[in-house]
Amino acid sequence: xxxxxxxxxxxxxxxxxxxxxxxxxxxxxxxxxxxxxxxxxxxxxxxxxxxxxxxxxxxxxxxxxxxxxxxxxxxxxxxxxxxxxxxxxxxxxxxxxxxxxxxxxxxxxxxxxxxxxxxxxxxxxxxxxxxxxxxxxxxxxxxxxxxxxxxxxxxxxxxxxxxxxxxxxxxxxxxxxxxxxxxxxxxxxxxxxxxxxxxxxxxxx
Amino acid sequence: xxxxxxxxxxxxxxxxxxxxxxxxxxxxxxxxxxxxxxxxxxxxxxxxxxxxxxxxxxxxxxxxxxxxxxxxxxxxxxxxxxxxxxxxxxxxxxxxxxxxxxxxxxxxxxxxxxxxxxxxxxxxxxxxxxxxxxxxxxxxxxxxxxxxxxxxxxxxxxxxxxxxxxxxxxxxxxxxxxxxxxxxxxxxxxxxxxxxxxxxxxxxx
Numbered sequence: 001x002x003x004x005x006x007x008x009x010x011x012x013x014x015x016x017x018x019x020x021x022x023x024x025x026x027x028x029x030x031x032x033x034x035x036x037x038x039x040x041x042x043x044x045x046x047x048x049x050x051x052x053x054x055x056x057x058x059x060x061x062x063x064x065x066x067x068x069x070x071x072x073x074x075x076x077x078x079x080x081x082x083x084x085x086x087x088x089x090x091x092x093x094x095x096x097x098x099x100x101x102x103x104x105x106x107x108x109x110x111x112x113x114x115x116x117x118x119x120x121x122x123x124x125x126x127x128x129x130x131x132x133x134x135x136x137x138x139x140x141x142x143x144x145x146x147x148x149x150x151x152x153x154x155x156x157x158x159x160x161x162x163x164x165x166x167x168x169x170x171x172x173x174x175x176x177x178x179x180x181x182x183x184x185x186x187x188x189x190x191x192x193x194x195x196x197x198x199x200x201x202x203x204x205x
Numbered sequence: 206x207x208x209x210x211x212x213x214x215x216x217x218x219x220x221x222x223x224x225x226x227x228x229x230x231x232x233x234x235x236x237x238x239x240x241x242x243x244x245x246x247x248x249x250x251x252x253x254x255x256x257x258x259x260x261x262x263x264x265x266x267x268x269x270x271x272x273x274x275x276x277x278x279x280x281x282x283x284x285x286x287x288x289x290x291x292x293x294x295x296x297x298x299x300x301x302x303x304x305x306x307x308x309x310x311x312x313x314x315x316x317x318x319x320x321x322x323x324x325x326x327x328x329x330x331x332x333x334x335x336x337x338x339x340x341x342x343x344x345x346x347x348x349x350x351x352x353x354x355x356x357x358x359x360x361x362x363x364x365x366x367x368x369x370x371x372x373x374x375x376x377x378x379x380x381x382x383x384x385x386x387x388x389x390x391x392x393x394x395x396x397x398x399x400x401x402x403x404x405x406x407x408x409x410x
Contacts, residue, residue, distance in 0.1 A: 003298065004276050005269040011256040014249045018234050027295060029223050033257060034269075041257035044219045045250040051216040052238060052246035064210040064239075071209050090232060093208065 062107040062124040079103045081138035111149040139167040267312040267329040284308045286343035316354040344372040
């Protein structure tokens with residue numbers, strides 16, 4: 001695709017580096033940006049530049065934050081004895097959206113993935129261990145994805161945390177609320193039977 | 206979705222203004238940008254800012270260009286008597302990719318769309334008429350999309366160009382090369398029969 005403008009060429013090239021955006025979509029995005037007012041596009045590009053240049057991470061939980069400590073770690077209403085370990089910021093947002101969790105978080109910044117050269121030291125594991133050994137942490141809840149990498153990471157963390165006098169728990173795996181049994185994959189269904197629990201009356205779902 | 210960082214919030218807001226990008230995808234793109242080196246993100250945001258700030262359009266054909274006249278209009282090997290009218294820059298790229306067309310272009314910058322308040326004067330129609338009346342234009346080839354708006358625009362241009370002593374043609378509509386008849390919609394199939402042409406031996410497709 002030869003373009004008559006090197007400015008457009010460069011913008012399309014850059015947009016096409018985004019995950020899931022091919023050159024055809026990148027062209028559509030570039031043309032959309034071209035149709036906007038200059039000040040709108042300046043605001044757009046500034047927001048992206050500042051995000052990376054001025055980003056800070058919470059000293060305690062490694063969550064993204066504008067201050068040295070994030071709003072969640074600063075909240076006195078949160079249970080500082082319970083720390084939920086997640087892969088990245090998206091997981092924090094997903095759990096916060098449930099409004100069910102009142103503990104703190106620890107953002108690993110990834111999962112152990114030997115195939116892609118990601119080991120425990122590439123993640124914020126040391127910060128977690130320091131936190132558990134020096135802070136008021138009572139329970140570490142592992143909320144990692146149900147992938148091979150997520151399982152490997154959970155296995156590693158559980159083993160390292162074992163001697164630190166802390167309860168290690170993991171989120172329940174099972175059939176999604178509202179979904180049919182015959183739609184679930186066999187591993188999930190098998191696990192939901194193995195992990196069965198006493199029926200609580202009053203618990204409708 | 207409440208975020209712990211206003212920088213992230215703003216970047217996600219801005220990315221979500223792009224066509225076809227929802228907030229969930231915008232978050233994924235923002236996190237991808239966050240993982241990059243600062244200089245990479247600066248290059249990314251600069252490319253977008255410069256695209257809009259420094260963009261220029263060809264004085265002759267309204268195609269995007271880095272110089273006052275675009276590379277196509279500057280090319281002496283092109284037939285200046287033939288002008289292909291298209292909706293936007295993407296169409297120029299698509300036609301250039303065929304390597305079949307050796308004339309010049311005229312980029313309207315849209316199509317007549319009364320429902321969205323786009324009239325002929327919002328497009329580069331005046332530039333086209335001036336070009337036809339003052340230049341060496343012999344034929345105007347309308348290459349507009351097969352939509353109601355494309356048809357309306359073609360109808361308007363044909364009527365306006367009628368008195369200017371220029372041949373107005375339009376691209377052929379018909380069955381796509383390599384596609385089955387029963388896959389085509391009825392209007393296209395009907396038009397391909399109405400617009401039938403003498404069989405040329407030696408023409409395999």
